[in-house]
Structures are given as structure tokens and as C-alpha cells.
Amino acid sequence: MLKITDLVKRYGDGDPVLKNLDLTIEGESVVSIIGSSGAGKSTLLRCINRLVEPTSGSINLNGVELTNLRGRNLRAARRKIGMVFQGFNLVDRLTVMENVQSGRLGYISTWAAMTRRYPKEDIRRAFQLMERVGIAQYANTRADQLSGGERQRVGVVRALMQEPDILLADEPTASLDPKTSEQIMGLLRDLAGELKLPVLINIHNVTEAKEYTDRIVGMRYGRIIFDDKPDMLDQAAMDEIYAGSPHADRGKAGAT
Amino acid sequence: MSIERDTWTKPPFIANPALRWAVYLGVIAYFGWVGMNMPIDWERVSEGIGRAGKIFSGAFPPSFERSQLLIDGFLESLKIAVLATAGGVLLSIPIAFMAASNMAPRPIFYLGRAIIIIARSFHPVIVAILFVKAVGFGPFAGVLTLVVYSIGFVAKMLAERIEEIDFGQVEAMRAAGAPYLSTLIYAIFPQIIPRQIGLSIYQLDSNLRASAVVGLVGAGGIGATLANAFGRYDYDFALAITIVIVGVILLSEAISGIIRKRIQ
Amino acid sequence: MTSLSEQFGRDEWARFTLKQRMMRYAILLGCGLVIAWALTSIEVIWPWVWGAPEQIGDLFGRMYPPDPSNLASILAVLWDTVNIATFATAFAVLLSLPVAYISAQNTTPNRATLWLGRLILVTSRSVNTIIWALLFVAIFGPGVVAGIIAIMFRSIGFIGKLLGEAIEEIDKRPVEALEATGASRFKVILYAIVPQVMPTFWAVAILRWDINLRESTVLGLVGAGGIGIVLQGAIDTFNWPEVATILLAIIALVIIGEVISAFLRRRIL
Numbered sequence: 001m002l003k004i005t006d007l008v009k010r011y012g013d014g015d016p017v018l019k020n021l022d023l024t025i026e027g028e029s030v031v032s033i034i035g036s037s038g039a040g041k042s043t044l045l046r047c048i049n050r051l052v053e054p055t056s057g058s059i060n061l062n063g064v065e066l067t068n069l070r071g072r073n074l075r076a077a078r079r080k081i082g083m084v085f086q087g088f089n090l091v092d093r094l095t096v097m098e099n100v101q102s103g104r105l106g107y108i109s110t111w112a113a114m115t116r117r118y119p120k121e122d123i124r125r126a127f128q129l130m131e132r133v134g135i136a137q138y139a140n141t142r143a144d145q146l147s148g149g150e151r152q153r154v155g156v157v158r159a160l161m162q163e164p165d166i167l168l169a170d171e172p173t174a175s176l177d178p179k180t181s182e183q184i185m186g187l188l189r190d191l192a193g194e195l196k197l198p199v200l201i202n203i204h205n206v207t208e209a210k211e212y213t214d215r216i217v218g219m220r221y222g223r224i225i226f227d228d229k230p231d232m233l234d235q236a237a238m239d240e241i242y243a244g245s246p247h248a249d250r251g252k253a254g255a256t
Numbered sequence: 257m258s259i260e261r262d263t264w265t266k267p268p269f270i271a272n273p274a275l276r277w278a279v280y281l282g283v284i285a286y287f288g289w290v291g292m293n294m295p296i297d298w299e300r301v302s303e304g305i306g307r308a309g310k311i312f313s314g315a316f317p318p319s320f321e322r323s324q325l326l327i328d329g330f331l332e333s334l335k336i337a338v339l340a341t342a343g344g345v346l347l348s349i350p351i352a353f354m355a356a357s358n359m360a361p362r363p364i365f366y367l368g369r370a371i372i373i374i375a376r377s378f379h380p381v382i383v384a385i386l387f388v389k390a391v392g393f394g395p396f397a398g399v400l401t402l403v404v405y406s407i408g409f410v411a412k413m414l415a416e417r418i419e420e421i422d423f424g425q426v427e428a429m430r431a432a433g434a435p436y437l438s439t440l441i442y443a444i445f446p447q448i449i450p451r452q453i454g455l456s457i458y459q460l461d462s463n464l465r466a467s468a469v470v471g472l473v474g475a476g477g478i479g480a481t482l483a484n485a486f487g488r489y490d491y492d493f494a495l496a497i498t499i500v501i502v503g504v505i506l507l508s509e510a511i512s513g514i515i516r517k518r519i520q
Numbered sequence: 521m522t523s524l525s526e527q528f529g530r531d532e533w534a535r536f537t538l539k540q541r542m543m544r545y546a547i548l549l550g551c552g553l554v555i556a557w558a559l560t561s562i563e564v565i566w567p568w569v570w571g572a573p574e575q576i577g578d579l580f581g582r583m584y585p586p587d588p589s590n591l592a593s594i595l596a597v598l599w600d601t602v603n604i605a606t607f608a609t610a611f612a613v614l615l616s617l618p619v620a621y622i623s624a625q626n627t628t629p630n631r632a633t634l635w636l637g638r639l640i641l642v643t644s645r646s647v648n649t650i651i652w653a654l655l656f657v658a659i660f661g662p663g664v665v666a667g668i669i670a671i672m673f674r675s676i677g678f679i680g681k682l683l684g685e686a687i688e689e690i691d692k693r694p695v696e697a698l699e700a701t702g703a704s705r706f707k708v709i710l711y712a713i714v715p716q717v718m719p720t721f722w723a724v725a726i727l728r729w730d731i732n733l734r735e736s737t738v739l740g741l742v743g744a745g746g747i748g749i750v751l752q753g754a755i756d757t758f759n760w761p762e763v764a765t766i767l768l769a770i771i772a773l774v775i776i777g778e779v780i781s782a783f784l785r786r787r788i789l
């Protein structure tokens with residue numbers, strides 16, 4: 001269970017990007033976060049695995065308080081949080097297998113990482129997951145040889161290799177064409193079911209959010225103003241989420 | 257899941273295993289064998305630490321007492337660099353035309369390329385020694401050396417630029433009935449002049465660096481001052497000279513960078 | 521409706537404005553003055569200058585024909601020269617890795633290490649190989665050790681600077697992704713940074729090896745090993761035909777070095 005309470009993030013002296021935000025994610029539900037650019041979606045996601053330092057508040061994952069972890073403990077907590085990125089963030093010059101295994105870096109020894117001698121069970125799991133998403137034939141291919149959809153599949157498998165307790169996806173389909181992005185969204189939903197994994201997805205595309213997720217969280221200017229089943233997201237709620245400009249409300253605050 | 261795979265090895269960089277092992281063994285054998293057989297006098301080398309201590313204690317604090325000598329040496333280096341750049345840049349224009357495959361007939365092209373290759377192959381210090389023997393000690397040998405050095409670089413780059421020029425303009429001029437020289441001035445020079453100016457500034461900077469070095473073998477300038485100081489065990493003066501050289505090089509690098517940026 | 525020329529108040533054309541032209545003349549004049557200053561004040565014995573073409577021709581005349589009788593020993597020291605360049609490049613490459621790491625803004629641990637890295641780079645790059653050689657011959661005595669260390673010291677700055685810039689220019693997104701997996705700093709470097717700078721690393725190492733071949737031919741002139749010692753010996757004894765052979769050997773070495781480095785560059789990159 002992920003429980004966020006009273007989370008505030010402020011860049012410099014500006015208005016906070018996240019304002020006393022509360023959010024709880026239970027079970028294996030697929031939750032999407034929608035909102036216009038600058039609403040704070042990306043910052044929220046990055047606060048959870050501490051790629052962005054929260055200013056105050058609490059983030060609790062399965063009983064572990066994440067906001068005050070440092071060093072070794074922070075890394076141990078991050079292993080349990082998988083993340084999928086908009087730009088895939090693969091290492092282009094490494095093979096798909098190395099990219100996938102980099103999800104295990106927190107677990108294996110430095111020597112194994114350096115010599116690329118991965119544990120047998122990790123390799124087995126990698127092949128299973130790659131087969132599941134349809135990229136097993138590319139194990140020895142360099143990541144920059146793949147298409148966008150295939151690259152995002154590598155990104156998903158890398159995150160799943162961590163055996164995470166929760167999967168975060170930051171605009172996972174924004175760099176993909178419509179057909180491929182539907183495939184990736186379907187994949188995320190199906191994998192959440194198969195692996196009993198809660199998934200939190202930032203997404204621009206409201207149609208996809210409605211179709212592929214169990215719950216929609218609408219953010220505006222650092223606050224959650226909608227949180228319900230996709231069916232309840234009507235035009236009035238949409239207008240409220242996407243109305244106005246962030247600057248009107250937030251002043252000179254920083255980027256997401 | 258059809259087959260359970262639990263082994264994976266990174267595809268090796270050299271696919272052919274025989275070649276791969278040959279390369280590995282070759283590299284190890286080279287470094288091992290050559291490393292063992294190097295003509296090294298370990299006893300003499302091991303004395304080095306003590307000597308280093310002596311040299312450094314002799315070098316600190318750097319002595320700027322004979323600053324007049326330093327300034328004279330440095331000014332001479334500057335003069336050498338200026339004259340060599342002017343001479344080298346002028347000479348490199350005809351040589352570059354000779355060495356451009358789209359300008360010169362074959363035999364002349366080969367001659368031009370040969371001049372460039374020879375000028376580039378020899379380190380300026382080697383050229384300097386020969387010129388010192390031919391024309392005597394002093395800055396003139398230094399100027400000649402750096403002229404050769406400049407030709408090696410400027411003529412090469414310029415020849416490459418000439419080979420890339422847009423022949424449409426040349427043809428347009430010829431079609432308009434322009435004589436050869438006018439074609440050269442109006443169609444070709446405008447295309448290479450900006451590059452030539454950039455190269456000249458770069459080369460002036462390079463020549464200033466090199467002029468500090470050719471002096472070590474008697475070709476004048478600050479290098480000669482440094483070699484003298486070293487030869488007389490005046491390590492504190494040598495350090496002062498080195499500091500000035502480093503400072504001047506950094507300064508000239510910065511200035512040349514700024515000028516080249518403004519030109520482009 | 522005003523015409524363009526009325527709008528800009530111009531009805532004549534010149535390539536440059538008056539100010540630009542004056543600027544150009546001023547710069548040309550300045551260059552001319554500097555050259556004139558250098559020409560008139562340089563301490564040169566002019567009769568020697570007028571005699572120079574004859575002297576140089578005479579020198580080359582005495583070199584012909586090249587004397588290959590000592591070719592075997594020349595090739596032996598040429599091999600030493602190659603070894604000096606290769607060993608020095610190998611050591612320099614290894615030593616420049618940590619220097620590049622601390623002098624790249626995005627990987628350096630703190631400001632003190634950043635400045636330390638930059639200080640190492642500037643010192644190494646600004647002092648020429650020959651000057652380094654002079655110092656190390658004084659320390660370690662004449663021989664290959666001084667030569668290897670001199671070339672190494674000069675190369676560290678060159679390789680370290682280019683490699684540091686490559687580290688600063690990497691794509692930061694994979695780094696973020698691997699940090700998010702909970703990988704340690706070292707493993708992030710290993711998987712996200714090293715693969716990205718690998719091509720630059722090889723290109724720079726090969727380029728520097730090529731440069732070092734040339735540099736190592738002159739080390740001997742200050743006593744730091746290699747073919748320069750033989751060259752100096754032949755010059756001091758006025759054995760010009762042998763000097764010619766040595767010069768030809770150096771040209772061959774440099775050309776072969778260029779061919780090899782072009783080949784490696786093609787294969788590796």
C-alpha cells in the first residue's frame with residue numbers, strides 16, 4: 001500500500017508545485033494521474049522514488065517511510081519501486097539483455113555487474129518477461145536498434161526485473177504512435193493483473209486513461225481535485241481539471 | 257513459456273573466437289615481452305625520488321629576479337611566432353592549391369601532397385635541429401622551423417577546404433567569360449578566405465606554443481632561455497619560465513578562441 | 521507605400537558598410553605593423569638569411585644518397601620509439617580515467633575535486649612533452665623511463681579533457697533510470713556512463729597514440745630515449761647520409777602509424 005500524506009514540493013522560493021497532497025493506492029489497481037502540463041504529475045511520481053526531494057510530508061510504501069531514507073536504505077527502497085519513463089531512458093549502446101538486467105543492479109554484486117555474469121534465476125526471469133512482452137528475440141540486439149514500442153517494452157521489463165512492489169510510469173506512451181501506445185497501455189494493465197502489482201501512470205491521453213485504468217486521479221496546480229472511477233469523469237470534471245493556466249494559479253513556480 | 261533459458265553471455269566484440277584470442281594473447285604478449293625487455297636502469301630510476309625532491313626544493317620559490325631575460329626571451333618567441341605565421345600562411349596558399357585534387361593536375365597534386373606529408377611528419381624539434389645546423393643558432397632557424405610546421409597544418413586544412421568548394425560559382429564565372437585570375441579572385445577566394453583567417457589565428461596560437469619548444473634545441477626564443485636555466489641547474493628560474501609559458505599559452509588560447517568565435 | 525530602398529534610406533550598394541571597411545583596414549594595418557615590428561627588431565644576422573637557401577640546399581645535398589649501413593640499429597631504436605609511445609599512451613589512458621571523472625561537472629564528487637581535476641588538466645596540457653622530458657631526464661636520468669613518463673604526463677591532460685567533455689555531454693536520462701532502480705553510484709557509472717563514453721574513449725586513445733608516435737621521435741634529443749638519440753648522434757658527428765636514413769625511417773613510422781590508427785578507428789568505431 002502506498003500512502004502519501006500532506007506532501008509538499010517547492011522549487012526554490014516559488015509557490016509549491018505540490019500542495020499538501022494526499023493520495024492512497026491500495027491493492028493491485030491501475031491508477032492514472034491526469035492533468036495539464038505543469039500540474040505537478042511528474043513531480044509527484046518522482047517524489048515517490050525520491051528522484052525529486054519532497055519538501056515536506058510523508059510517503060509510506062508498505063510500512064516504510066520513504067521521505068527520510070538516505071544512502072543504502074534509500075537504494076534498498078528504490079529497488080522495490082519500478083519506473084517506466086517517457087523517453088524510455090535505455091542505455092543505447094548496451095544490448096537489450098544488459099538493459100533488462102540493469103533492473104537487477106541493486107541486487108547483484110559489482111563483480112557480476114562488471115563481467116555481465118548474471119545469476120541464472122535472473123536470466124531465466126528476464127527471458128520469461130521478455131517473452132511475455134514479445135522482445136525475447138532481441139536479447140543480443142543493441143537497444144538503439146529497436147523501434148519505440150520495443151524500446152518501451154525493454155523499459156517495462158527492466159522495471160519489472162526489480163520485482164517491485166509498485167510500478168510508476170511517467171507518460172509511458174507520450175513518445176509513441178497511437179497504436180503502439182495502446183499496446184503498451186494494455187500491456188501495463190495486463191501485467192498489473194498477472195503480477196498483482198499496483199501501477200501508477202501519469203498520462204496525457206484521457207481516452208487511454210479511461211480505457212485502461214481502474215481509477216483516475218485528476219490534478220490541477222499541485223492539488224488533487226478529482227479521484228474516482230473512470231466512468232465518473234464527466235465533462236464538468238474534465239473542464240475543471242484542464243481549465244486555466246498553471247501560472248494564473250501558481251505564480252512563478254518552477255517546472256514539473 | 258516454451259523453453260527455459262538461464263544462460264546468457266554478452267556477444268563478444270570480436271565475433272571470430274580464433275581472432276579474438278589471437279588479439280588478446282597478442283596484446284598481453286606485447287606488453288609483457290616489451291615491458292620485460294625495456295632498456296631500463298632501475299637503480300638509476302630509483303634514485304629519482306631523491307632527485308625529484310632536490311629539484312623541487314631548488315625550484316621553490318620560483319625566481320623572477322632575472323625577469324628582463326624572461327621578457328626578452330618571450331618577446332623573441334612572439335616575434336618568431338608572428339613571422340612564422342605570416343610566412344607559413346602565405347606559403348600555404350599556393351601549396352594548398354597544388355594539393356587540392358580539383359585544382360591541380362596529377363603530378364603537381366602529388367608534389368603538393370608530398371610537401372604537406374613531409375612537413376607534417378616531422379616534429380618541429382627535428383626540423384629545428386636541421387635548420388640550426390643549416391643556418392646557425394638563433395631565432396631565424398626558429399622562424400624557418402615554424403614556417404614548415406605551419407605549412408603542414410594550414411596547407412592541409414586549406415586544401416581540404418578548396419576540395420569542398422562550390423564549383424557552381426566557378427562555372428558561373430567561366431560562363432561569364434572571366435579570365436582565370438578573376439575566377440580565382442571572385443569565385444574561389446571568397447569561399448576560402450574566412451577559413452584561412454580562422455586557420456591563421458589558430459596557427460598563431462600553435463606557433464606560440466611550439467616556439468617555446470624549438471628554442472630548447474637552439475632555435476631562439478623563451479625555449480632557449482629555459483634550456484639554459486635547466487642546464488645551469490637554475491631550477492627556480494626554470495620554474496618561473498615554465499609558469500610564464502603556461503600563463504601565456506592559456507592567455508593566447510583564450511584570446512584565439514574568442515577571436516575565432518567572433519569571426520564565425 | 522514606400523519602396524524598400526526608401527524605407528532603409530539606401531540607394532547604393534557596397535559589400536561592407538564604411539565602418540566595416542574601416543575596421544578591416546585597421547585590422548590589416550595592425551597586422552602589418554606587428555609583422556614590421558617583428559621583422560625589424562628580431563635579432564637575426566641578415567647576411568645569413570640571404571645565404572640560407574644555399575646553406576639548406578648544401579645540407580640536403582650532403583644527405584644524398586642516404587646511407588643504410590646502420591639500418592638494423594636504426595630500426596631497433598625505432599621499435600623502442602614505438603614502445604615508448606604505446607606504453608605511455610596505455611598508462612596515460614588508465615590514469616586519465618579518474619582525472620576525467622573528477623573534472624566533469626556532472627560526475628565530480630564536489631567542487632574541490634572539480635578544481636583539482638581542472639588543475640591537473642591545465643598543467644598537463646600547457647607544458648609541452650619536451651619540457652616534461654627535460655624535467656624527467658633530470659629526475660630519472662636519461663632513458664626510456666623519462667620518455668614514457670614525459671609523454672604520459674602530457675597525454676593525461678589531452679585524454680582527460682576530451683573524455684571529461686564526453687562525460688559532460690552524455691544523455692542523462694539513462695543515469696536517472698538506473699538511479700531509480702536502486703543501483704549504487706559505481707554501478708550507475710558502469711552501466712549508464714561508461715557505455716556512452718566508450719566511443720570517445722577509443723577515438724581519443726587512438727588519436728593520442730598517433731600523436732605520441734610523433735612526439736616520441738624527439739624525446740631522444742633531450743636524452744629521453746628513442747630514435748632521437750641516434751638522430752642527435754648522427755647530427756653531432758655530421759654523418760648526414762645517416763641522418764637522411766633516420767629521417768626517412770621517421771616518415772615511414774609516422775605514415776604507418778597513421779595507417780594503423782585509421783584502421784583501428786574504422787574497426788572499433
